[in-house]
Amino acid sequence: MDNRTNLDDYLAELGISEADESVTPPPAPDTPVSAPALDTAGDPRTALERFLRGLMARIDPELNVTVRETEDALEAEISGENAGRLAGRDGRTLGAIEVIAYTVLSKHEGRGDIRVRVDIGGFRKRQADTLTKLAERLAIGVAKSGEPHELQPMPAAERRVIHIALKEHPDVMSESVGEGAARRLVIKPRHG
CATH class of the missing domain: 3.30.1370.50 (R3H-like domain)
Incomplete structure (x- = not known):
């Protein structure tokens, strides 16, 4: 375990300082928190694709996302050179991404009626x-x-x-x- 005693030193090593404008301070305790709108005009395929592309851009910008509609679900395929590693042990990370993607559609787009299936590097x-x-x-x-x-x-x-x-x-x-x-x-x- 790391023996750092000064949080500021640890954050500085990560390239984050108190004056860093990209770090947003947490809201006041009584302030309602809302997720940013995906602004997709009610198109669940576009909402899912936009969400997954944003997520993959933060994980590995080299990964590609394609989403297609089937008769019973939205199916997303994440591909790229390092995609296989993203699935995680026994597909656990893949399962978590799938749950989060479904939650985005359900909570933010009001589309809990749509099934979401995600595959990463052909794992599924x-x-x-x-x-x-x-x-x-x-x-x-x-x-x-x-x-x-x-x-x-x-x-x-x-x-x-x-x-x-x-x-x-x-x-x-x-x-x-x-x-x-x-x-x-x-x-x-x-x-x-």
Whole structure:
């Protein structure tokens, strides 16, 4: 741990001084705080794209953002040489960016009805491919043994990938069981 005792010295090392005009002092305790408007005239795709471009400009200006509308969601792709690292361990940073992006649309644009999916450097696609292959392997095992297989708890998006992969499988079916963070997927024989 750093043994600095003087906050001013620490801030000076970061290039921030008390006289730095770019640092905005915090508002008075009784002052209402509002987020800056994105000024996108009600276009959620533009609002999402503007937000993500601003965020990526602060993280790594070399990253590119593209947003497209699908029939059920807005899908953003963040790409660039260092994009893969931004996804974070197990996609945690990616998940956080996705939640923040949804919150921006919901709170600032009043569009909580729109689903937001973000992929960074193809992470979600690779993850979906891995989960699909896992589903196929487990389906073979369940079909052979006749015994159900219960997976560890996983997020809804990951369960959905497996449900879709097994939807048309002739020998097995999948269902989600449990509540909240403990919700998990069970693969079981279709007949019997």
